[in-house]
Amino acid sequence: MMNSRIAEIAVEKAAYSFDKAFDYVIPDSMLDKAVAGTRVLVPFGRGNRKRQGIITAVHQGESKSLKSVISILDDEPVLNDEMLKTAAFMKSHYFCTFYEAVKTMLPAGINYKVTTMYGAKDESEFSFDELTDEEKRVYNYLFSKRKAVKSEVLLDAFGYSTTEPFELLVQKGVLYKSDEIFRKVNDAxxxxxxxxxxxxxxxxxxxxxxxxxxxxxxxxxxxxxxxxxxxxxxxxxxxxxxxxxxxxxxxxxxVFRIENRQKDSSLKEIVLSEEQQSACDSLYNEYDSPFPSVSLLYGVTGSGKTSVFIKLIEKVIDDGKGIIVMVPEISLTPQFVSQFAKRFGDKIAVFHSALSLGERLDEYKRVKQGLAQIVIGTRSAVFAPFDKVGLIIMDEEQEYSYKSESSPRYHAREIAKFRCSYNNALLVLSSATPSIETYYYAQTGRYSLNTLSARYGKAVLPEVVVADMGEELKNGNTSGFSDVLLQNIAYNIEHKKQSILLLNRRGYNTFVTCRACGEAVTCPNCSISLTYHSANNRLMCHYCGYSVPYTDECPVCHSHRLTFGGTGTQRAEKDISDIFPEARILRMDTDATSSKSSYEKMISAFADGEYDILVGTQMVAKGLNFPNVTLVGVLNADHMLYADDYRSYERSFSLLTQVVGRSGRGNDKGMAVIQTFTPENLIISMASRQDYNTFYSNEIKVRKAMLYPPFADICLVGFVSQNREAAFKGAVKFLELFTEEAKKNYPNMPLRILGPTPALVVKISNKYRFKIIIKCKNNSEFRALLSKILCEFGKSKEFSGVTAYADMNALVC
The missing domain is CATH 1.10.10.10 (Winged helix-like DNA-binding domain superfamily/Winged helix DNA-binding domain)
Structure with missing residues (x-):
């Protein structure tokens, strides 16, 4: 038997049910570069289609019957040992394939794409006269190119929806076909x-x-x-x-496609308060210990947590270790980058999806090459390719945007904990409204706790007024803005102060109904109402992207009695503009911030006083620091309270507390107005008092009684199919397999199972969704059980049209 160097390779596009490391022979010419963490091109499957993969290990072994690596794609490994272990952690904890985890870690610009190419053969190899006119047209087009052409270019040139016409010509011997690999973005x-x-x-x-x-x-x-x-x-x-x-x-x-970040040498040194200094010293001592640790920095809004971050980084940066600072929203990065760049200059790199592919690639390379030591970004920043991580900071750690909703369904906090454990590093979780789980762990000693109980300097918490919108209606006010809010907006405009209005719904009107038949206008692809957008006069679906021009004809009964309902940010912007025509109003939501630099431009313009009123969704509620803002208005506090999810109270309390905290951060005292039809609601009352401790005390009792996190984990198993009945039957079969295996091999495993039931939105993009909820302990035994049944179900021919996936502690259950 021939003995050769064998690469163990995780291959892209492998189904989860069959995902493993496949053995390939390393040709002698590639031995130097074929090391763990390097991407390769390999033949895969019965058709030997070219697929990307990554080497996870190399060993000596028998090469008989093994296929060979086609080519090495990287000059040096893209993942080190730590990140390969992180990928393995993600595969086992989030039920994804190994290569899905790898692609998530790498910037999109570094990825390669395998593309099918078609080219024209010589006329001597077939009979040109026997071709149809259309086939001749295709052949002549390709022959004139003198080289193979990408399939997507051909589809566009001929207006075809599939490559079937080209495949037929390949079968006739008219065209040849090949797979070529291209990198999505080249180096600048x-x-x-x-x-x-x-x-x-x-x-x-x-x-x-x-x-x-x-x-x-x-x-x-x-x-x-x-x-x-x-x-x-x-x-x-x-x-x-x-x-x-x-x-x-x-x-x-x-060269790098990034902005030049210069240190501002004229900046004064940050002077911490006694409480801030105590927190900073405590965090540094944890950083300096030889063991990994997690600490919660719990501070009221405006208490100066960012100043503590900067002083802590100044103390540790000379150690040469990597530092990661995560924020939950892209809209928060400009202010963070501005503050940090003035202190640390070009040692900063930025990671988030609003950057171009080239910019993301260049920032990644700067970190990889040791040119940047601090990464600021959203959840993808947790994968920054440092050789050694020393400190990770998660600001607003409670935010659900740190959790990925698509595979791999990871939470950045768990990846951060894994990396800190590997590197004996410090993880700082920071918030004015920590997640229930995080505060519980801080209270029970799993995490350390540092507290900032007062606002920095002379700033005080704003006065909060709860406006009863029921009473407003009784008094004839139908504007959607309470009298107290309008009075204070008018005062702010007159006195050159700024206001923020929160309405956590996009669009102009959130639904359109028919007064004749009572039906709402819904998306044909999803079981959800369409939202009216005034900017383009279209009805749009916020799930699948479907849109149609607005007409006043009902699609159900064809009458012309459509009426609008619900208010979104576009409508709020118009209404407040009608009331205050002299006011300069800026709207900030995902519809208004679609371009790459729109976040930064908007935030900068508002900070510079170019606008009087900022209207927006939740992206205006957190982390932003505008000293001239002395009024915050929450236009509708009710709709967020009654979501079909056990975390709805936590999210509502957090959002209300955070947005109230945007007011009065300068020298002038602030005010916040919370508009509601349920002024006696405890969540609204506690948020208006910024009373997190009482909220936590109430909520933790409910969690314990109901076996919700942190007392159990909740695993959602989802089933998706184009056929509703197939999705439901798939869920029933999965439950049968799962319970049988649990009884047989895990009789003592504590489990509570609910379902199957329809998902909250049962149809999205013409696919039906059902779910099973499992209350469990997320340990290795449970993951082994669930993984086994997912693989068994995935291999079932009976349910080949049903996709099953698992989401541990899903955002919405």
Missing amino acids: VMKMASVTPEVDISGVKLTEKQKNVFELIEMAGAISVKEVCYFTGVTAAVVDALCKKGLIYFFDEE
């Missing part, structure tokens, strides 16, 4: 010029311009052609002429 390079070594220009005839160019390049040593042209006033042709004479040579130098 700049054309540089340098003097040829030991060149002698004596006797070489040069024009005056050429002499000037040569002297500049000689003096600079190496300089970009763009700079040469700028400083000498010549065209690129003059520079090219020197190269042709052999006096200079060109080369490419990689």
Whole structure:
């Protein structure tokens, strides 16, 4: 038997049921580069389709019957040992494939895409006259290209929806087909010029311009052609002429597609309060210990938690370890980056999805190359490719945006804990309204607790008024804005102060109904009402993206008696503009912030006083610091309280507390107005008092009685199919398999099972959804049981049209 070097490779697009490391022979020419953490191209499956994969390990073994690696895709490993272990952790805890975890860790720009290519064969290999006119058209198009063309280009050129016409021509021997691999984004390079070594220009005839160019390049040593042209006033042709004479040579130098971040040396040192200093010292002592630790920094809104972060980082940055600072929303990154850049300059890198693919790739490479030591970003920042992590900070740790809703369904907090455990690092969880689980662990000693009980400096918590909208209606006020809110907005406009209005619903009207038949206008693809958007006069679905121009005809009974209901941010913006036509109003929601730099521009404009009123969804509620904001209005506190989820009270309390905390952060006392039809509601009352301790005491009792986290874990098993009955039957079969296996091999495992029942939104994008809820302990035994049944179900031919997935502690159960 032949003994060879064997690579164990996790392959992309492998089904979860069959996901494992596959063995491939490493050709001798690739031995140097074929190491763990390196991506490769391999033949996969019966058809030997080219697939990407990543080497997880290399060993010596028998190569008989094994396929060989086609090519190595990376010059050096993209994942180190820590990140390979993180991928394995994600596979076992989040029931995803190994390569799904790998793709999640890497920036989209670094990924490769395997593309099907079609090319024209020589006419001597087939009978051209026997082709149809359309087939001749396809052949002539490809023949004129003189090379293979990407399938997506061909589909666009001929208007086809599938590649079937090209496949038929392949079968007839008219076209050839191949799979090629392309990187999604190339490195950015700049054309540089340098003097040829030991060149002698004596006797070489040069024009005056050429002499000037040569002297500049000689003096600079190496300089970009763009700079040469700028400083000498010549065209690129003059520079090219020197190269042709052999006096200079060109080369490419990689450049980064990122903004220049300069340290502000004029900044005064941050002076911490006694309470802040105590928290900072305590956190540093935990950082300096030889063991991993998790600490909760619990501080009221405006207590100066960010200042504590900065001072802590200043104390640890010289250790050379990586530092990750996570925020829950892209809208929060501009203020954080601005504050941190002034102190740490180009040691900062930014990770979030609003960056272009090229920018994301470049920021990743800066970290990988050790050029940046602090990463600021949303949940993807937790995968920053540091060789050694020293400190991870999660601001607003309670926010559900830290949890991924698509596979891998990970929570950034759990990945951060894993990385800190691996590196003996410190994880700081920060919030004015910690999640119930986090505060429970801090109270019971699993996490340490540091508290900031007062606002920094002279700032005090705002006065909160709860406006009874039922009474407003009785008094004839139908505007949707209480008298007290309108009075204070008018006062702020007059006195050059700013206001923030929160309405956590996008669009103009949140639904449209028919007064004749009573039906709501719903999405044809989803079991959800369409939302009216005034900006484009369209009805839109916020789940699948379906949209249709608005007409006043009912799609059910065809009468013309449609009426609008519910208010979104677009409607609130218009209504407040009608009441205060002189006010400068800015709306901030996902519809208004679709472009790459829109978040930063909006926040900067509002901070600079260019607007009087900021209307927005939850992205205006957290983390933002505007000293001139002295009024916050919550336009509808009720709709968030009664969601079909055990966390609805926690989310409502957090959002209300956070948005109230945006007011009065400067020298002027602030006010907040919470509008509600249920002013006696305890959640609203506690949030208006910023009384987290009472809220926690009440909520933890309910959690314990109902066996909700932190006293148990809740696993949602979802079933998705284009056929409603198949989805339901799949759920029933899964439950049968699961309970049988549990009784047989895990008789003492504590389980409580609910369902199957329809999902909260039963149809999305023409696929029906059912769910099973399992209350459990998320330990290795339970994960082994669940993984076994997921794999068994996935291999079942009877339910091949049903997709099953598991979501541990899902956002909505």
